[in-house]
Amino acid sequence: xxxxxxxxxxxxxxxxxxxxxxxxxxxxxxxxxxxxxxxxxxxxxxxxxxxxxxxxxxxxxxxxxxxxxxxxxxxxxxxxxxxxxxxxxxxxxxxxxxxxxxxxxxxxxxxxxxxxxxxxxxxxxxxxxxxxxxxxxxxxxxxxxxxxxxxxxxxxxxxxxxxxxxxxxxxxxxxxxxxxxxxxxxxxxxxxxxxxxxxxxxxxxxxxxxxxxxxxxxxxxxxxxxxxxxxxxxxxxxxxxxxxxxxxxxxxxxxxxxxxxxxxxxxxxxxxxxxxxxx
Numbered sequence: 001x002x003x004x005x006x007x008x009x010x011x012x013x014x015x016x017x018x019x020x021x022x023x024x025x026x027x028x029x030x031x032x033x034x035x036x037x038x039x040x041x042x043x044x045x046x047x048x049x050x051x052x053x054x055x056x057x058x059x060x061x062x063x064x065x066x067x068x069x070x071x072x073x074x075x076x077x078x079x080x081x082x083x084x085x086x087x088x089x090x091x092x093x094x095x096x097x098x099x100x101x102x103x104x105x106x107x108x109x110x111x112x113x114x115x116x117x118x119x120x121x122x123x124x125x126x127x128x129x130x131x132x133x134x135x136x137x138x139x140x141x142x143x144x145x146x147x148x149x150x151x152x153x154x155x156x157x158x159x160x161x162x163x164x165x166x167x168x169x170x171x172x173x174x175x176x177x178x179x180x181x182x183x184x185x186x187x188x189x190x191x192x193x194x195x196x197x198x199x200x201x202x203x204x205x206x207x208x209x210x211x212x213x214x215x216x217x218x219x220x221x222x223x224x225x226x227x228x229x230x231x232x233x234x235x236x237x238x239x240x241x242x243x244x245x246x247x248x249x250x251x252x253x254x255x256x257x258x259x260x261x262x263x264x265x266x267x268x269x270x271x272x273x274x275x276x277x278x279x
Contacts, residue, residue, distance in 0.1 A: 003074040004049040006030070006042040011066040013038075016217050021067065026177050028053050046073060094135045097160060102188065112163050115188045116154050117181070129241040132266055132273035133157055133215050136239050142166040145210035148231060150201065150224070151242075155182030155194070157213050162191045166211075169194045172203055201227040208233040218243040222254050229258040232278045237263075241273040248272050 006025070010017050018040055022033050030042040054069065090100040090107035098110035102117060137157060143165035149158040152171030161169050171182050171194055179198045186194045197203050201224035212228050214221060221240055228238055238260060240251060245267060251274055252262050260276040 002046045002076045003043045004046045005072050005074050006044070006054075006069050007071070008040040008042060008067065008069045009038065010040065011068075014065075016219065017065045019217065020065075023175055024057055026175065028057060043074070093131050094138050096138055097134055099156065112160060114156060114159050114163070116156060116185055117188065128268040128271040129215050129273065130156065132268050132271065133213060133239060133241050134160060135266065136273055136275060137161060137164065137213070140164070140211060140237065142211070146170075146207070146233075148172070148204065148209040148212045148228075150204075150212065150214040150228070151178075151216040151220075152182045152196070153178050153215070155185045155196075157215070158182065158194050159185060159189050159191055161211070161213075162193055163189070167193065170197065170205060170207075170209075171195070172197045172199060172201075174198070174200050200224070204228075204231050207231065208236070210236050212236070212238045214239070215241045218247045218251070221251060225254050225258060225260075229260060229278065234278055236278050238276045238278070239273060240276070241271065243272060245270050245272050248274060 008021060010021060018035065021040055022042070025033070025042045029048045030044045032043045034041045049071070088101055090098060090104050092098050092108060092110055096110060097112040097114065098107060099114050099116055100107050102115055134157070137160050142161055144167045145165075147158065147161045147166045147169040149155075149161070149169060149171040152158055152173045155171055158169045158171045171179070173179050173182070176198060179196050182194070182196050186196075197205075204227055209231055210233055212232055214224070214228060221243065232238055243251060248265060255262060255276050259279050261279055263275040263277055265272050265274040
């Protein structure tokens with residue numbers, strides 16, 4: 001199939017604004033996204049491309065950020081081959097967890113093997129925060145435990161938790177693409193104990209969890225941490241990521257206000273994962 005590629009420039013450019021743009025474009029039919037230092041690149045089947053839809057989605061007085069774009073036609077090609085060659089190579093994290101796509105045929109053996117359909121770039125494990133979260137999950141004793149995965153994305157963290165013995169897992173995401181992706185990837189990996197919910201922190205079930213994962217941007221973490229705390233069992237563990245090293249201190253301050261005890265943090269490329277426990 002022939003695709004149209006949208007090269008998107010954002011001012012001001014930030015992780016939050018990029019997430020908003022990707023979510024909005026996903027709602028009007030854009031199927032996959034890649035990011036460079038300067039651009040968000042979005043792909044849509046050429047028959048579905050509409051300049052009018054873009055103008056309606058982001059009017060001139062759009063308040064969050066200024067959005068400009070140009071488009072180009074990408075000829076029909078083997079898209080799995082393109083992904084494999086350019087964007088998604090098999091990845092081993094902490095020498096224990098392999099992440100690969102269904103189309104990969106040459107990959108190393110690993111203790112845990114997770115198959116992810118890379119319909120969109122986010123959540124394949126290549127981002128530093130996903131790698132940090134996976135490394136922390138590999139340290140946990142999950143047999144028989146309950147897990148909440150906030151902002152589950154492709155479901156990669158939930159899938160690993162299940163493989164490591166978690167009893168029941170709940171994945172929540174505000175994006176319909178993400179919840180569908182989590183369900184699809186759970187099937188790829190024969191995961192049957194994962195319940196997926198479309199929504200935000202207000203949809204967290206009335207239950208207590210042994211472990212909560214939240215790989216989300218800083219402002220959402222600060223805003224929703226009270227709800228995470230409410231859902232965490234006494235002695236439970238909360239892992240937060242999706243923010244930079246400069247943001248660690250306000251995250252720690254907010255956690256302390258809620259009675260959460262800071263245990264440790266790890267870094268990768270100025271990104272951070274922080275671990276807290278309830279008292």
